[in-house]
Amino acid sequence: MQLYNNLSAKERAELIEKAGKERLTISFYKYAKIGNTEIFRNHMYLAWAELDVLGRIYIANEGINAQLSVPAENFDAFKSHLDTITFLENVRLNIAIEHDNYAFLKLKVKVRHKIVADGLNDDTFDVTNKGVHVGAEQFNELIEDPNTVLVDMRNHYESEIGHFKNAITPDVDTFRESLDLIEEDLKEHKEDKNLVMYCTGGIRCEKASAYYKHKGFKNVFQLEGGIINYARQVEADGLENKFIGKNFVFDQRRSERISDDIIASCHQCGKPADTHTNCANEACHLLFIQCDECKEKMENCCSSQCQEVIHLPYEEQKALRRGQGNSNDIFKKGRADHLPYKKDLRNIFDTIKSSK
Secondary structure: OOOOOOOOHHHHHHHHHHHOOOEEEEEEEEEOOOOOHHHHHHHHHHHHHHOOOEEEEEEEOOEEEEEEEEEHHHHHHHHHHHHOOHHHOOOOOEEOOOOOOOOOOOEEEEEOOOOOOOOOOOOOOOOOOOOEEEOHHHHHHHHOOOOEEEEEOOOHHHHOOEEEOOOEOOOOOOHHHHHHHHHHHOHHHOOOOEEEEEOOOOHHHHHHHHHHHHOOOOOEEEEOOHHHHHHHHHHHHOOOOOEEEEEEOOOOOOEEEOOOOOOOEOOOOOOEOOOEEEOOOOOOOOEEEOOHHHHHHHOOOOOHHHHHHOOOOHHHHHHHHOOOOOOHHHHHHHOOOOOOOOOOOOOOOHHHHHOO
16 A cells, blocks of 8 residues: 655656646645544555546645645535535635646645644644635725724735735745744734734634634634635635736745736845745755746745856766755745845734834
């Protein structure tokens, strides 16, 4: 019984190309109490491998978080399988605006401590006691209310390329950092302000909404289905699109364009750009924004030093990587000092404080 992927990304890409069939990029999550996570994990892997599902799925006692790619012809079978699981029956599926057959090249189903890392150790915190979910139309109305504070619950490198108009975009590297920052800066408005949050697909907002209710906030809302679902609703219902730029996504595509606005800059030359790349030097692999001109000139590298490394023999490159782990300190997500046009840190709550 095979319970783990045994094909390389290259081998899988070749199979996808040979098949020549359309694949759908999908994400979903559900907070629920899962007892034996290992058994549940194995069950999901076997069922999905049979349907040629690829992706990255996290399972924990608090629920499931899935980002995946499924052959279009197998979508109905995939949905039918989800409906056989009580807490996943009729779960909302966020179907990508832009599809890429190579969005995922392996099936990884992993058991984790939590499906969203929050750094919280609070046994009295009930993640299922969530805030009010609102659709695109109500969301648009809420964020025009002067009594509303709109907060982007994503990290700085996500909001840098796209966000809702007038949203507070915390300069943070992790979701955990946002939780305390927002609570501290809004502590005087727990009862008199609408706290409205959004994220990519809804999973971070749902946990955050429950957390802030737990901390005493009275009027807590979250965008149902996140930016992904909002973009679909806006198009389907002819609503005004209040999101500017791109939506960062966690697969090979890296982003989906929601509006034509380019609100970010190339981290190397400063020209308008909103395309993320990972440095071609695998000992670095820094995530940063790079325009087409710099991409060609620098060969997908973040620095001249990394550009020199990629031309070394493979064994020398491998030796340089030896002993280095792929931690957040290494990736830095665009914070590296050698990027002259990296996003500057700023106090994102100035507008709130000045209005007090």
